[in-house]
Amino acid sequence: MQTYDAIVLGGGAAGLMCAAVAGQRGRRVIVLERAAEVGKKILISGGGRCNFTNLNTAPDRYLSANPHFAKSALSRYTARDFLALVEAHGIAWHEKTLGQLFCDGSARQIVAMLLAECAKAAAAGGTVEVRSGEEIGKVSHDGSEYRVMTSSGAFAAPALVIATGGPSIPKMGASDFAYRLARHFGLKVVEPRPALVPLTLGGEDVLFRDLSGVSAEVVARCGKAAFREAALFTHRGLSGPAILQVSSYWHPGEAIGIDFLPNAAGGWLLEAKRANSRGTVRSVLADALPDRLAATLAERIALAGDLGNMPDKALHSAEARLADWRFHPNGSEGFAKAEVTVGGIVTAELSSKTMEARRVPGLYAIGEAVDVTGWLGGYNFQWAWASAVAAGTALAET
Known part of the structure; x- marks a missing residue:
């Protein structure tokens, strides 16, 4: 039986960060990762360049049964704090859009940085062993220590950190292990x-699949959630950043609304009629939208012919529909294509300051395993870093 001060289950973003923080404060930590290498989700994120945080991080950009839970950790370890760490390691970065920060080079730089931070534990009298x-x-x-049996041996420690993430992207080895373990301990x-x-789209909406690409x-x-970004039609339905964002708020049976012309002022079709009475709905739409999409929308609106021959009331109705076009998804592409998971370990079970279970001393949960889910664009990584620092700091104080 090998003994440590803490056992971290999961060698992803949250697990490595937590181990580094505790190790640099003198604790002996072991990280146990099921996959053949650590940080696999980091490596594929951001197209291989890792969207490692977002400058616009704020608690209202996270979904949780308790929207206040994330405030403490996020306020104590900010996007600027993580950016300072990135810069200290000489990693070049750039901001894309909406506060999203990426490596100029490779996501492997972030994994290497985290492992280097773990290695720094030795200088502080701690150790971080990554397996x-x-x-x-x-x-x-057993009431005093946690024991973990693995394929290579047995490990014991007075503290155990659940950092194994959620079930999204199972091909990367993701599973519901965190939830099963939490329930095992009564959480x-x-x-x-x-x-x-x-x-995914079905029924009358299935016609839009022809617009794939x-x-x-x-x-x-x-x-109440609204996002202005790109939407992409696929052979199965809808994707793109705007759709991915609203998918976190969507529940089966609900409709989603799309404003296809967010820049258009009220009365734009009437203005087009006055400017060119011989124009058509399709030609006007084609000025602002891809031609195939303009043709499909015009066909569904069923206003054929010259604008000059159309009643103003009909044009008002067309404007309203285009500003809130209702799709009725028949499902999603599931955990296989989901970037993250909504839900997880109930936040009421945990301290928002330390991430420790209130009723199970020495048990911690961080990152995606917890019922805190961020928007697209680096928010989930920032939650991983912040929750990990909270737990790692607490481990060093026990």
Whole structure:
């Protein structure tokens, strides 16, 4: 039996960051990763360049049954804090859009940075041992220490950190292990569902699949949530940043609304009629949208002929429909294509300051395993860093 101060289950963003923080504060930590290498989700993120944080991070950009839970960790370790770490390691970066920060080079630089931070523990009298290819078996607690059996041996520590993420992208080795382990220790779990995921279309909407490959900047809405970004039609339905964003808020049976012309002022079709009475709805739409999309929308609106021959009331109705075109998704592409998971370990079970379970001393949960899910664009990485720092700091104080 090998003994440590803390065992971290999961060698992803949150797990490595937590281990580095605790190790640099003198703690002896072991990270156990099931996959053959650590940081696999980091490596594929941002097209291989890792969208490692977002400058616009704020608690209102996270979904949770308790919208206030994330405030503490996010305020104590900010996007600027992580950016300072990136710069300290000489990693070049750039801002794309909407506050999204990416590596100029490769996502491997972020993984290397995290491992380098873990290695720094030695200078502070701590240790961080990182083991990959470790299949986790039995996990138990005897009241004083946690014991973890793996394919290579047994490990014990007074503290255990659940950092194994959610079930999104199972081909990367993702699973519901975190939730099963949480339930084993008596913690409640908000039923997980796919988030930041493409939506599928059926019924009358299936005709839009013919537009596969066509994209346009739109405003997508679901309930009170609205996002202005690109939407992409696919052979199965809808994708693109705007759709991925609203998918986190969408529930089966609900409609989503699309404003295809977010720049258009009220009365734009009437203005077009006055400017060119011989124009058509399709020709006007084609000035602002891809031709195939303009043709499909005009056909569905069923206003053929010259604008000059159309009643103003009909044009008003067309404007209204184009500003809030209703799609009724029949599902999503599931965890296989979801970037993250909504749901997870109930936040009421955890301290927002330390991420420790209130009723199970020494048990911590961080990152995607917890019921905190960010918007698209680096927000989920920032939650991973912030929650990890909170737990890692607490581990060093016990």
